[in-house]
Amino acid sequence: MRSVSFGFPYVDSLKILQKFGPGCDFYGHGSSEDLDDLETRLRSGQRYLGLFCEFPGNPLLTCPDLNRIRQLADEFSFAVVVDETIGTFANINVLPVADIIVSSLTKIFSGDSNVMGGSAVLNPRSRYYSCCQKIMREYIYEDTFWAEDAIFMERNSRDFLRRIVRINSNAEAICDVLRDHTLVKNLYYPLFNSSKQLYDAFRLPRGGYGGLLSIVFNHPEQAKAFYDALDTAKGPSLGTNFTLCSPYVLLAHYHELQWAADFGVNADLVRVSVGLEEPGELRLKFRQALQVAAMALR
Ligand SMILES: Cc1ncc(COP(=O)(O)O)c(C=O)c1O
Numbered sequence: 001m002r003s004v005s006f007g008f009p010y011v012d013s014l015k016i017l018q019k020f021g022p023g024c025d026f027y028g029h030g031s032s033e034d035l036d037d038l039e040t041r042l043r044s045g046q047r048y049l050g051l052f053c054e055f056p057g058n059p060l061l062t063c064p065d066l067n068r069i070r071q072l073a074d075e076f077s078f079a080v081v082v083d084e085t086i087g088t089f090a091n092i093n094v095l096p097v098a099d100i101i102v103s104s105l106t107k108i109f110s111g112d113s114n115v116m117g118g119s120a121v122l123n124p125r126s127r128y129y130s131c132c133q134k135i136m137r138e139y140i141y142e143d144t145f146w147a148e149d150a151i152f153m154e155r156n157s158r159d160f161l162r163r164i165v166r167i168n169s170n171a172e173a174i175c176d177v178l179r180d181h182t183l184v185k186n187l188y189y190p191l192f193n194s195s196k197q198l199y200d201a202f203r204l205p206r207g208g209y210g211g212l213l214s215i216v217f218n219h220p221e222q223a224k225a226f227y228d229a230l231d232t233a234k235g236p237s238l239g240t241n242f243t244l245c246s247p248y249v250l251l252a253h254y255h256e257l258q259w260a261a262d263f264g265v266n267a268d269l270v271r272v273s274v275g276l277e278e279p280g281e282l283r284l285k286f287r288q289a290l291q292v293a294a295m296a297l298r
Contacts, residue, residue: 002025005026006051006064014026060265097202104117170276214272215272216266225293236251238271249269
């Protein structure tokens with residue numbers, strides 16, 4: 001049985017669903033119209049094994065309507081798998097609507113960029129729990145975690161909850177600099193996206209909106225100048241304790257830029273993973289890069 005990939009996801013997640021097993025149907029906008037279409041397919045008899053989505057998605061930070069997805073999953077018997085790497089369980093709790101939650105622990109859970117790892121949480125209240133647990137135990141799970149990696153991952157994660165609070169507020173501080181700036185065409189962040197209420201439905205009482213944001217400038221030249229001038233680390237990961245900036249779409253979708261654009265993902269998007277630096281220092285760096293970008297078309 002095929003699966004559904006709902007919303008524009010991290011590049012490898014979609015590729016894996018497409019290349020291994022029976023494949024997937026891709027709903028790249030992750031919109032309510034996409035859900036209408038999925039519902040129509042389901043009502044006309046199409047069946048799926050599972051629906052995979054991110055909460056929020058990478059790199060547009062939009063959120064799917066998880067409550068509606070859950071209703072469809074209950075009615076038409078498919079599993080819901082939510083990747084909450086970007087939201088993180090310190091900010092959101094999607095367990096009530098997910099059969100499985102997956103998360104990259106390589107990112108902010110570790111923060112130190114010196115160890116990789118991932119987790120899959122099987123929801124004990126899911127109707128698929130015992131089946132998933134059996135399959136996991138008997139066919140899938142292999143303890144390949146190198147002992148020293150486990151030690152580093154545990155040690156790094158000890159202050160995860162404190163770090164995420166600082167990262168949430170630093171990200172909002174950077175958004176304040178970027179929002180409504182004349183060079184910025186679109187700023188993508190869960191707090192300001194139109195899907196904010198879908199995020200808020202799963203936000204913990206003290207949860208924030210995470211450390212990832214994406215910027216689209218009015219002109220590609222401004223994006224280039226901003227990226228070059230921004231005095232932070234540059235690289236493709238996210239969730240590092242230090243601020244990390246990346247031309248994400250060029251790196252992840254270089255051979256399919258038009259395809260990404262068809263889902264509203266701009267080739268010149270600059271993605272920023274916000275770190276733990278002093279907020280004043282970060283604001284200054286972003287203002288300085290914007291000043292350089294403002295000269296790009298002169
Ligand atoms: C949302 C999301 N899920 C999963 C991953 C993969 O993480 P890892 O490299 O730790 O497997 C990434 C990587 O960027 C991601 O952005």
